Amino acid sequence: MQFSAMCQNLLGEGETANYVTTGSWSEGAIAEAKKYCIPNEVTNNKKHKYTTVDDPSTWNVDPNAKFMHYCRNETIQGLEFHEFPYHVVPENQLLISDMSSDFCSKKIDWHKHAMVYAGAQKNVGPAGVCITIIREDLIVKGQMRPNTPMLCDWHKYASAPNTFQNTPSCWSIYMAGLNLKFMNDRGLDAITAEAEHKSGMFYDFMENSNGYYSNGVDAKYRSCMNIPFRVAKGDDAVEKKFLGEATAAGLIDLKGHRSVGGLRASIYNAMPEEGVQALMDFMTKFKKENN
Amino acid sequence: MQFSAMCQNLLGEGETANYVTTGSWSEGAIAEAKKYCIPNEVTNNKKHKYTTVDDPSTWNVDPNAKFMHYCRNETIQGLEFHEFPYHVVPENQLLISDMSSDFCSKKIDWHKHAMVYAGAQKNVGPAGVCITIIREDLIVKGQMRPNTPMLCDWHKYASAPNTFQNTPSCWSIYMAGLNLKFMNDRGLDAITAEAEHKSGMFYDFMENSNGYYSNGVDAKYRSCMNIPFRVAKGDDAVEKKFLGEATAAGLIDLKGHRSVGGLRASIYNAMPEEGVQALMDFMTKFKKENN
Numbered sequence: 001m002q003f004s005a006m007c008q009n010l011l012g013e014g015e016t017a018n019y020v021t022t023g024s025w026s027e028g029a030i031a032e033a034k035k036y037c038i039p040n041e042v043t044n045n046k047k048h049k050y051t052t053v054d055d056p057s058t059w060n061v062d063p064n065a066k067f068m069h070y071c072r073n074e075t076i077q078g079l080e081f082h083e084f085p086y087h088v089v090p091e092n093q094l095l096i097s098d099m100s101s102d103f104c105s106k107k108i109d110w111h112k113h114a115m116v117y118a119g120a121q122k123n124v125g126p127a128g129v130c131i132t133i134i135r136e137d138l139i140v141k142g143q144m145r146p147n148t149p150m151l152c153d154w155h156k157y158a159s160a161p162n163t164f165q166n167t168p169s170c171w172s173i174y175m176a177g178l179n180l181k182f183m184n185d186r187g188l189d190a191i192t193a194e195a196e197h198k199s200g201m202f203y204d205f206m207e208n209s210n211g212y213y214s215n216g217v218d219a220k221y222r223s224c225m226n227i228p229f230r231v232a233k234g235d236d237a238v239e240k241k242f243l244g245e246a247t248a249a250g251l252i253d254l255k256g257h258r259s260v261g262g263l264r265a266s267i268y269n270a271m272p273e274e275g276v277q278a279l280m281d282f283m284t285k286f287k288k289e290n291n
Numbered sequence: 292m293q294f295s296a297m298c299q300n301l302l303g304e305g306e307t308a309n310y311v312t313t314g315s316w317s318e319g320a321i322a323e324a325k326k327y328c329i330p331n332e333v334t335n336n337k338k339h340k341y342t343t344v345d346d347p348s349t350w351n352v353d354p355n356a357k358f359m360h361y362c363r364n365e366t367i368q369g370l371e372f373h374e375f376p377y378h379v380v381p382e383n384q385l386l387i388s389d390m391s392s393d394f395c396s397k398k399i400d401w402h403k404h405a406m407v408y409a410g411a412q413k414n415v416g417p418a419g420v421c422i423t424i425i426r427e428d429l430i431v432k433g434q435m436r437p438n439t440p441m442l443c444d445w446h447k448y449a450s451a452p453n454t455f456q457n458t459p460s461c462w463s464i465y466m467a468g469l470n471l472k473f474m475n476d477r478g479l480d481a482i483t484a485e486a487e488h489k490s491g492m493f494y495d496f497m498e499n500s501n502g503y504y505s506n507g508v509d510a511k512y513r514s515c516m517n518i519p520f521r522v523a524k525g526d527d528a529v530e531k532k533f534l535g536e537a538t539a540a541g542l543i544d545l546k547g548h549r550s551v552g553g554l555r556a557s558i559y560n561a562m563p564e565e566g567v568q569a570l571m572d573f574m575t576k577f578k579k580e581n582n
Binding site for chain 2: 001003004005008032035036119121126127128145146147148149150151152166167168169170171172
């Protein structure tokens with residue numbers, strides 16, 4: 001929904017926005033933006049099969065765009081900005097980030113961002129909630145474009161702290177609240193350290209597999225949350241066997257997104273180190289039996 | 292969201308729609324329609340303080356409108372169409388009904404309706420779900436108006452039975468599924484009979500209170516789901532006392548909507564007859580002590 005809402009609330013007639021394309025979610029964002037403007041695609045890493053990002057010095061940035069949008073972590077391709085190249089953002093241009101899949105796994109540089117949004121269903125809570133944090137001066141009454149549904153009107157939400165435009169997904173919000181409290185007690189630094197440790201051991205493990213397991217993403221952009229990988233260089237039959245045996249061993253949801261195939265290990269905050277270890281143990285055994 | 296979506300998906304440029312205004316939710320629907328067309332207000336019962344509806348023979352129906360929209364049950368005003376005056380709908384004009392608050396409490400005449408929608412949070416399940424039932428020939432690829440958010444595009448939903456445009460509110464959907472099964476096993480006739488019995492005994496009780504408790508709605512339009520009422524002809528101090536003592540006695544959520552004041556008893560499917568009886572017992576005692 002925020003794909004539309006950010007355009008509907010921020011873009012006036014004739015204004016445009018910069019979009020950084022690094023995977024499926026950025027592609028979704030720019031597709032939606034085309035309904036509201038002619039978006040400027042700053043860079044597109046499809047030519048690299050989404051495994052890296054062109055050097056930011058080569059990006060085609062429109063200095064007159066209203067905002068620049070990027071997705072911090074691409075779940076399908078497993079590509080994450082550990083630090084966005086803030087220097088490419090023109091002064092006074094708003095920076096917007098879709099942090100759906102790595103929200104609450106690492107710090108956000110609030111001084112750099114005008115708006116951050118995140119579906120809750122990864123690290124925060126159950127599906128049914130989208131957390132949207134917007135710089136206060138950007139929430140202006142009546143600024144939304146004509147034909148904007150009430151539920152996309154930021155000002156309506158912000159101006160009604162004691163009421164609602166609709167009946168929200170109460171249970172999901174309540175559960176997210178409990179988990180936010182839990183994470184807050186734990187501290188973000190500890191959570192970040194654990195995320196880096198869990199994903200790091202898995203990348204290391206694959207690097208030591210003599211190419212039997214592989215993740216093609218540039219080390220600089222490797223995701224701490226989602227790690228797509230191939231088995232036996234992407235041999236269909238072997239990957240199917242892997243998935244079947246893994247599922248039988250209780251290691252579930254390892255199928256890669258249908259748009260890219262292969263396998264994928266998602267290591268959100270709720271996945272304990274023991275879970276990653278169990279997967280690696282299985283993979284060691286599978287390799288021994290099948291290589 | 293369906294307030295917008297039905298206009299975005301069904302109304303072409305220059306087309307309009309008929310809106311029946313009978314309370315706050317119909318007012319919300321027509322307000323949203325003004326973003327997409329010049330809606331024709333068929334009738335408006337605000338002049339009657341929402342207690343009845345003008346005779347349908349006097350309604351100002353636009354024969355060329357694309358659809359006619361009504362809200363079957365107004366939660367705030369406690370006004371319900373037990374049978375919509377179908378004869379006023381011009382032939383071939385689509386009839387759309389917001390059944391959010393009485394869905395699954397009575398039958399729907401499917402042959403008369405082109406689209407029915409209902410937020411789940413009354414009789415169906417937890418908040419976070421909207422059930423939308425649309426005649427199949429009205430779901431057409433690319434028919435939606437420009438600038439329509441993806442999440443309002445009916446065709447996107449309908450054409451993707453095995454995937455999703457977003458991660459839906461899974462828990463709410465699962466719980467709604469369990470309750471739908473439960474209601475199906477019970478049978479709609481039994482549920483309708485209970486709803487009529489529970490609300491009937493409460494209306495009768497008030498009629499026998501010599502005006503101490505009053506609900507001003509025309510008997511023909513009395514809601515089986517939401518019964519607004521006044522205590523001591525709407526005496527502020529007495530109603531405040533009533534609310535305080537009722538809450539202390541465990542009878543909660545009886546405050547009327549802030550837009551109309553007074554009290555309101557919502558008697559959705561999940562409220563047992565014992566709950567209605569407990570409220571009446573409290574009201575009998577309160578009247579004895581305060582009248």
